[in-house]
Amino acid sequence: MDLKTALAEKIANAAGMQGDQVLEMLETPPDPKMGDAALPCFKLAKVLKKAPPAIAQEIAENIEKPDFVSEIQVAGGYLNFFYDRTYYAQSVLSEVSAAGENWGRSDIGDNKTIVIDYSSVNIAKPFHIGHLSSTAIGSALYKINKYLGYNVVGVNHLGDWGTQFGKLIAAYKLWGDDDEINRDSVSAMLKLYVRFHEEAEKDEALNEQARAWFKKIEDGDEEAMRIFGWFKELTLREAKRVYELLDVQFDSFAGESFYNDKIPAVLDELREKNLLVKSEGAYVVRLDEEELPPAIILKSDGTTLYATRDLAAAKYRKKTYDFYKNLYVVAYQQNLHFKQVFAVLKKMGYEWADDCEHVAFGMVSLEDGTLSTRHGKIVLLEDVLKKAVEKTLSIIEEKNPALEDKEQVASDIGIGAVIFSTLSQSRIKDIMFSFDRVLNFDGETGPYVQYTHTRCASVITRHEANDAGMDVSVLSNDEAFAVLKSLAGFPQTLLAASEKNEPFYVTRHLIELAQAFNKYYYEYRIIDDNKEQTNARIALARAVKDTLKRGLSLLGIKAPNKM
Ligand code: ARG
Numbered sequence: 001m002d003l004k005t006a007l008a009e010k011i012a013n014a015a016g017m018q019g020d021q022v023l024e025m026l027e028t029p030p031d032p033k034m035g036d037a038a039l040p041c042f043k044l045a046k047v048l049k050k051a052p053p054a055i056a057q058e059i060a061e062n063i064e065k066p067d068f069v070s071e072i073q074v075a076g077g078y079l080n081f082f083y084d085r086t087y088y089a090q091s092v093l094s095e096v097s098a099a100g101e102n103w104g105r106s107d108i109g110d111n112k113t114i115v116i117d118y119s120s121v122n123i124a125k126p127f128h129i130g131h132l133s134s135t136a137i138g139s140a141l142y143k144i145n146k147y148l149g150y151n152v153v154g155v156n157h158l159g160d161w162g163t164q165f166g167k168l169i170a171a172y173k174l175w176g177d178d179d180e181i182n183r184d185s186v187s188a189m190l191k192l193y194v195r196f197h198e199e200a201e202k203d204e205a206l207n208e209q210a211r212a213w214f215k216k217i218e219d220g221d222e223e224a225m226r227i228f229g230w231f232k233e234l235t236l237r238e239a240k241r242v243y244e245l246l247d248v249q250f251d252s253f254a255g256e257s258f259y260n261d262k263i264p265a266v267l268d269e270l271r272e273k274n275l276l277v278k279s280e281g282a283y284v285v286r287l288d289e290e291e292l293p294p295a296i297i298l299k300s301d302g303t304t305l306y307a308t309r310d311l312a313a314a315k316y317r318k319k320t321y322d323f324y325k326n327l328y329v330v331a332y333q334q335n336l337h338f339k340q341v342f343a344v345l346k347k348m349g350y351e352w353a354d355d356c357e358h359v360a361f362g363m364v365s366l367e368d369g370t371l372s373t374r375h376g377k378i379v380l381l382e383d384v385l386k387k388a389v390e391k392t393l394s395i396i397e398e399k400n401p402a403l404e405d406k407e408q409v410a411s412d413i414g415i416g417a418v419i420f421s422t423l424s425q426s427r428i429k430d431i432m433f434s435f436d437r438v439l440n441f442d443g444e445t446g447p448y449v450q451y452t453h454t455r456c457a458s459v460i461t462r463h464e465a466n467d468a469g470m471d472v473s474v475l476s477n478d479e480a481f482a483v484l485k486s487l488a489g490f491p492q493t494l495l496a497a498s499e500k501n502e503p504f505y506v507t508r509h510l511i512e513l514a515q516a517f518n519k520y521y522y523e524y525r526i527i528d529d530n531k532e533q534t535n536a537r538i539a540l541a542r543a544v545k546d547t548l549k550r551g552l553s554l555l556g557i558k559a560p561n562k563m
Helices: 003-015 019-025 042-048 052-062 085-102 129-147 164-175 178-202 205-219 222-246 256-272 306-321 332-347 351-355 381-399 406-422 446-462 478-488 490-500 504-523 531-554
Strands: 037-040 069-075 078-083 113-117 151-155 276-279 282-285 295-298 325-331 356-361 364-366 431-433
Touching (some): 003 019, 003 078, 052 078, 085 531, 113 129, 129 151, 129 325, 129 381, 129 490, 256 295, 256 306, 325 332, 325 351, 332 351, 332 356, 351 356, 381 406, 406 431, 446 531, 478 490, 478 504, 478 531, 504 531
Parallel strands (some): 325 356
Antiparallel strands (some): 037 078, 276 282, 282 295
């Protein structure tokens, strides 16, 4: 049991309440001078029907003081608890070291299934920096939830359906060059697509050809499917290179086209449930009560839409995985889309629509404004990652040219920096991406956390193991105490990150832990002649190292021992 829970029990006994009721009320004061835990007694005033100061006084008199509490102060309506720091150090360090590889792990997920739809790239479209957030957030949630005992299914809902593929094949048949496509893949496809649009402005007949090719795809025509399959394979090959760099995994690549044969059943069901109405030639589901615009299900020419496919996909996911949660890590531009999809599912009578959640995030833009598909300037994610690695390598060449495994370390740091920065703020905020900030070793960045990890690794390596005991009383100063508190909070941070789908809780925690440790490191020598005290400080460094490494790995970031 952690200390806060144990304290809550004792308070509850003294106040005649339930332990978990009190636990919810217990706060951690921002200033440690006001205690390590505090109970705002006004929260109890309603239940106990007494004035807060009287409650505080009474609990202080009745409580059976736990061993780890050194002092209890009544401060007006607050009850402040001060921990015995030596006891605290002992208990945190033994908790972290006993957990070992499993520090922060939990079985709270109880094998319930969480489906996460993330990255979800589009065929024949570049994998650009805009996909970075979805990929990094989704992948972190994937790893964190697995660590918490959930069964996680990662889905890459490929954008592999739509009339644009008819245009692409028509363009290929007219002007395509196989060698060029095999060599340049997506950028060659993009060129064909752009050319098609230019020429179709002058020659309306081209659109006829595109429609005919799309019809062929719909009918499963052999040639159409062969060309389309080839485009798909080339696009995926490019994407998979990026996934490898980012250490990102998927369990399913079931994209939009996967649902073709599952759509008629959805349409039948909507008709049966009297939800489908004709509107200006199209078929829609009205969502007046939900105060949303109608969801278009079938266009007037009979083709289905993105939303239609998402209805089929959600039903499929429920049936196949029986999810506990079904998450969509997609930009906030698609807010309305997901509101509509979930509302239609609810109207169809599916209570599990409430278990579907749009995990929205903000836009990524580059500092110099180069990111804009519309202006034809696209920044490929692969290029960004490569550039980050190159920049890191040149920093290493300058500062530490003798480093072993330079290329590997540069890749761990450069790519880690990009992922960390993507996850560095509440996901809904827009991100301005800047290489200098991302790679800064002193800022609140990935390299800073990695650097702190190497600092711990290095002091541990320098220390000579011995069988003297450990004198943890040396860790009772403010700086060490702050490090210990941060360590102790790590499991809670993982739970919160999972609950709110916010990997940024983890990046923030790692920054705080690294800062707390560095502050300690500047003030105190770790290794000195006193073996028992040295052993305690080394144990602290080891706990910090392991926690940083675990936290980074849950974000998909490596932690080299030297840099
Ligand atoms: N391919 C889409 C895009 O790039 C994202 C798909 C998200 N997933 C979904 N089930 N709609 O915008």
